[in-house]
Amino acid sequence: MHGVIRRYRVRLGTVRQAAHYAEKGFVPILRDLPGFVSCHLLDAGNDILTFMALFETEDGAVAAVRASREWFRDEWSSFRPLPPEVVMGEVLARTAVDRRREAERRQLALVGDAVWAGPERRMNGDRRVETPSWAAAG
Numbered sequence: 094m095h096g097v098i099r100r101y102r103v104r105l106g107t108v109r110q111a112a113h114y115a116e117k118g119f120v121p122i123l124r125d126l127p128g129f130v131s132c133h134l135l136d137a138g139n140d141i142l143t144f145m146a147l148f149e150t151e152d153g154a155v156a157a158v159r160a161s162r163e164w165f166r167d168e169w170s171s172f173r174p175l176p177p178e179v180v181m182g183e184v185l186a187r188t189a190v191d192r193r194r195e196a197e198r199r200q201l202a203l204v205g206d207a208v209w210a211g212p213e214r215r216m217n218g219d220r221r222v223e224t225p226s227w228a229a230a231g
Contacts, residue, residue, distance in 0.1 A: 094130065094184040095154035099144045099161055100137065108136045115144070119164045126160065128153030147184065154181055 103111040112134040123132050128149035135143040144161060148154045158181060 094187065095148050095151045095182065096184050097144075097146045097148070097154050097157045097161070097181045099158075099165075101142045101144070101165060103140045103142055108140060108142050111142050112136070115142070115165075119144075119161070122160050122164060123157060126153050126156045151183070 101111075115134055120132050120134075123129055123146055126148070130147040130149060132144070132146045135145065137143045146154075146157050148157060
């Protein structure tokens with residue numbers, strides 16, 4: 094996985110307006126690039142818009158750098174790149190929220206004392222068994 098980070102000073106309008114404009118015009122271009130994973134537009138303060146994108150391949154990241162250079166230069170002259178103009182590299186660590194598991198936990202919490210009837214997810218048949226507690230043994 095490879096990432097690209099670019100920062101722009103917004104010279105006309107607000108960062109929110111610039112992000113909205115980029116979301117409507119630039120983000121669809123990124124979605125069509127090979128290996129696209131995600132794109133984020135951040136308000137970094139002081140009229141700075143930060144663009145971050147993730148791609149499965151280095152070729153996708155290089156294409157994103159080229160596309161961003163062309164779009165931000167040609168489509169809206171109110172953006173001005175800030176040094177360093179481009180940060181690009183391989184993603185070495187990544188984490189994300191697993192929304193599916195979170196939803197399952199919520200569902201179980203709502204059910205209460207019901208018995209779980211879904212598939213067993215523990216490895217190697219490792220099942221919890223009820224054992225007497227030390228407190229009860231006295």
